[in-house]
Amino acid sequence: MKPGGDPSMRKGAGASLALLVFFLAAWEWGPQALGVPSFIVPPLSTVATEFVHAFQFDHLLLHTGVTIGEVLAGFVLGSLLGAFVGYLLGMSPAAELALSPYILALQIAPKVAFAPLFILWMGFTVYPKILVAILIVFFPVMVNVLTALRNVDPDLINLARAFTATRAQIFWKIEFPNSMPPMFAGLRIGATLAVVGVVVGELVGGNVGLGYLLTFGEGQANTPLVFVSIVMLTLVGGIAYLAVILVERRVLHYLPKRELGGEL
Amino acid sequence: MPSPSASVPLRLEYRDVTMRFADRGGSGSGALTAVRGVSFAVRDGEVVSLIGPSGCGKSTLLNIGSGLMAPSKGAALVDGAPVAGPNAHVAFMLQKDLLLPWRTVAQNVMFGVEIQGVPAPDRRQRAANLLEQFNLAEFSDAYPHQLSGGMRQRVALARTLAVDPHVLLLDEPFSAVDAQTRMSLQRDLAQTLARAQKTALLITHDLFEAVTLSDRVLVMSRRPGVIIDEIAIDVPGRDDPIGRRADPRVAGYVARLMDRLDIAHAPRERQPAAGSA
Numbered sequence: 001m002k003p004g005g006d007p008s009m010r011k012g013a014g015a016s017l018a019l020l021v022f023f024l025a026a027w028e029w030g031p032q033a034l035g036v037p038s039f040i041v042p043p044l045s046t047v048a049t050e051f052v053h054a055f056q057f058d059h060l061l062l063h064t065g066v067t068i069g070e071v072l073a074g075f076v077l078g079s080l081l082g083a084f085v086g087y088l089l090g091m092s093p094a095a096e097l098a099l100s101p102y103i104l105a106l107q108i109a110p111k112v113a114f115a116p117l118f119i120l121w122m123g124f125t126v127y128p129k130i131l132v133a134i135l136i137v138f139f140p141v142m143v144n145v146l147t148a149l150r151n152v153d154p155d156l157i158n159l160a161r162a163f164t165a166t167r168a169q170i171f172w173k174i175e176f177p178n179s180m181p182p183m184f185a186g187l188r189i190g191a192t193l194a195v196v197g198v199v200v201g202e203l204v205g206g207n208v209g210l211g212y213l214l215t216f217g218e219g220q221a222n223t224p225l226v227f228v229s230i231v232m233l234t235l236v237g238g239i240a241y242l243a244v245i246l247v248e249r250r251v252l253h254y255l256p257k258r259e260l261g262g263e264l
Numbered sequence: 265m266p267s268p269s270a271s272v273p274l275r276l277e278y279r280d281v282t283m284r285f286a287d288r289g290g291s292g293s294g295a296l297t298a299v300r301g302v303s304f305a306v307r308d309g310e311v312v313s314l315i316g317p318s319g320c321g322k323s324t325l326l327n328i329g330s331g332l333m334a335p336s337k338g339a340a341l342v343d344g345a346p347v348a349g350p351n352a353h354v355a356f357m358l359q360k361d362l363l364l365p366w367r368t369v370a371q372n373v374m375f376g377v378e379i380q381g382v383p384a385p386d387r388r389q390r391a392a393n394l395l396e397q398f399n400l401a402e403f404s405d406a407y408p409h410q411l412s413g414g415m416r417q418r419v420a421l422a423r424t425l426a427v428d429p430h431v432l433l434l435d436e437p438f439s440a441v442d443a444q445t446r447m448s449l450q451r452d453l454a455q456t457l458a459r460a461q462k463t464a465l466l467i468t469h470d471l472f473e474a475v476t477l478s479d480r481v482l483v484m485s486r487r488p489g490v491i492i493d494e495i496a497i498d499v500p501g502r503d504d505p506i507g508r509r510a511d512p513r514v515a516g517y518v519a520r521l522m523d524r525l526d527i528a529h530a531p532r533e534r535q536p537a538a539g540s541a
Binding site: 153155156158159160161162163164165169173174177180254255256 | 327330331332350351352354355356358360362364365366367375376378379380407409427
């Protein structure tokens with residue numbers, strides 16, 4: 001995350017920064033140079049102006065806030081549910097055997113396709129968006145937790161058993177902490193997917209949120225507003241991802257640095 | 265099989281233990297007998313090694329002794345009572361250190377006593393004492409990935425001793441570390457066992473380890489494992505395996521073990537073991 005003393009890392013960070021400057025410059029002057037009209041690709045400065053405009057007159061902050069709220073709710077509930085079901089199925093092979101075909105089917109089904117259905121059920125509220133996010137976050141977390149429980153070293157369990165551990169002690173002292181690294185890998189995926197789920201929900205129906213702002217901009221042929229929405233959504237996803245990584249570093253502090261995922 | 269002197273109590277005893285496993289659908293040969301009719305006893309404070317070819321059921325005996333497996337026939341007894349399941353008097357240690365990466369060294373040492381409900385101040389004291397004894401005090405708050413293989417195995421030994429078991433079951437505890445580290449670990453183990461007068465059953469493939477660390481060595485045959493020989497090691501200094509190694513008698517014992525294990529006739533690998541033909 002921060003450039004270390006390692007010269008190769010510093011070099012990488014420098015190249016990354018140069019790339020950003022190049023990208024922003026290309027955005028600003030590229031379209032004009034190539035004769036692309038600004039309603040197709042508005043230059044950076046136009047988007048920046050639109051950003052201020054949207055902030056002042058289009059309730060950009062409100063839309064962003066609503067989207068953040070939905071992402072947060074969907075992510076937290078989806079993760080909790082995913083982890084809970086993962087642990088439940090992990091503890092009961094019989095339940096896993098019985099449920100696995102249905103879980104697989106639900107996992108294969110494109111979750112965003114449920115968005116119109118949920119809006120039919122719950123109307124133009126925030127709930128269908130949260131529900132899509134829950135559904136989409138659920139699987140990576142559940143699958144990773146379940147796999148972690150399946151892959152506990154049986155000798156570790158035997159060690160605990162030989163020390164006369166109860167089933168609950170085995171879970172809390174071995175299985176649960178052992179599932180943390182894979183669970184965080186699932187949470188990282190979930191954090192970005194939650195944004196996708198919420199946006200699709202907002203695209204399909206409603207009158208608030210960044211997804212709505214996207215369709216609103218599209219309807220008015222206001223390309224800069226579409227760009228503003230995309231940038232804001234990327235920001236929301238990025239912050240969600242970063243938040244997970246910060247928590248992960250705290251929780252998994254005992255791992256050697258190179259084993260911590262999500263290098264930035 | 266052995267007839268120990270009546271005055272010293274038996275800590276660990278195997279009485280006519282047979283273990284069969286259901287065939288795992290491969291060869292179709294029905295049940296697989298890992299060990300058959302194994303009987304032996306370990307007296308209080310005695311260290312006994314168990315050697316034999318791979319897959320002869322040594323680890324099965326250890327699992328039965330620790331209560332993780334119930335034998336098909338016969339029984340294991342600890343302090344005269346049949347082993348019905350895991351119990352606080354027996355602790356085992358494997359080739360893998362099985363340290364928990366999310367626990368510090370001290371917390372790993374406390375793992376067993378924590379499960380057994382020893383009060384926190386007491387278990388902290390025990391961990392501190394053991395880490396002091398193994399020269400690991402300065403690593404109390406380190407995490408396992410920061411330690412070398414030998415240090416990790418020392419921590420595992422400390423964790424095994426922390427529960428103050430009557431019987432230690434050691435399954436090739438030092439086979440994964442390099443030769444020099446192994447010798448210092450063997451010395452630490454020997455000194456600890458002698459000082460605390462612990463009873464131990466040690467499984468090993470290292471014949472020198474078996475001879476230098478033990479009071480007696482039991483030799484098992486190929487599967488189905490039966491005990492084919494018992495050798496009392498009549499060399500002083502069981503608490504000093506490195507010094508013991510220099511004793512000329514050790515080479516004689518090792519030669520006898522090699523002979524019993526057919527190691528000298530290595531090309532005849534496929535030859536059925538004595539008594540199982």
